[in-house]
Amino acid sequence: MTAKTPDSTRRSERSRRAILDAALELVGESGYQRLTIEAIAARAGVGKQTIYRWWPSKAAVLFEAVVPEGVDPATVELPDTGDIEADLKATLRATVDELGNPRLDAPTRALTAETQNDPQLGAALAERVLEPQLQAYVRRLQAAQRAGQIADGVDLRTALELLVGPLFHRWLLRTRPLTHEYADTVATLVVRGLAPR
């Protein structure tokens, strides 16, 4: 291995970013099935081999485009103002906003669908994206349980799925629009269900 010069590192980073942007754009325009490494290379203005040097598949390119690099999963935290209902509303509203981001909608759907065919991709998504988020819910709900806002003995893993499951269902199956009002209603009803009796 030879050390890269600052110039070639900068060129590499520019190519990498162009490739990721091209992948996001193309999925949004024509869908995941028509996405090819050739098309990404053409749009990004690089050679196919440049892409294959860094990523083994179109799913891997898209994964990196959607999942921010260098995010430390341990730093994902829900807000904690002491008011569990308000904090969950804020968190679910932010999720509604993320899922509604038109630039990320098609790629995120494509990746989620692709996990059904590609267990390795599913494991990578679970490890780097899904579980860190779900563990952040667990920590926030534990604090609420200690504060007496959630009944003792409630399984917090189930509790968090009551919050994120409905949004995921509505988003992936496109049954109804995802709105802040919906996020609020889910949070209110679930917090009621979790409260000490």
Add this chain to the structure above:
Amino acid sequence: MTAKTPDSTRRSERSRRAILDAALELVGESGYQRLTIEAIAARAGVGKQTIYRWWPSKAAVLFEAVVPEGVDPATVELPDTGDIEADLKATLRATVDELGNPRLDAPTRALTAETQNDPQLGAALAERVLEPQLQAYVRRLQAAQRAGQIADGVDLRTALELLVGPLFHRWLLRTRPLTHEYADTVATLVVRGLAPR
């Protein structure tokens, strides 16, 4: 068009069933992406043209294999013993059993994933499978609301998504095993959240 003889109708029905069975088996064995009309035809012992005469795509074959023909959506009903919590537990336990059916697991996942690439398939699944089921929840929850077991003013569409969303999330994302105990916990917590205060 010429009338079919009883013999040719019987032969057609036998071929149709063999094709649907072959599609289910092959998806379970090697996944949706390796599924081809050629492979289905070979396994079913029919010609490719026989399949193309009846279905436009492998997704369409799988759809018919998974979705029972001739089910009238209006006849889908949840049990109504008068006890909403018990009825929801029974319903969610039955869903856990269905999603755990190894013969249907891979094809149902494949179809769900495919809806992200194929809006027509998504619309067909919504119309013939998803919405009839969700409407049955709405009717049962309406009865519970009339009986005073659910608070007035609760949005029942959101309420049913609190029930089915968590199971869907856990199943599709394979985060944890789907069990009857889980179904019961979801039903109990949600019914608590919906109850008049």
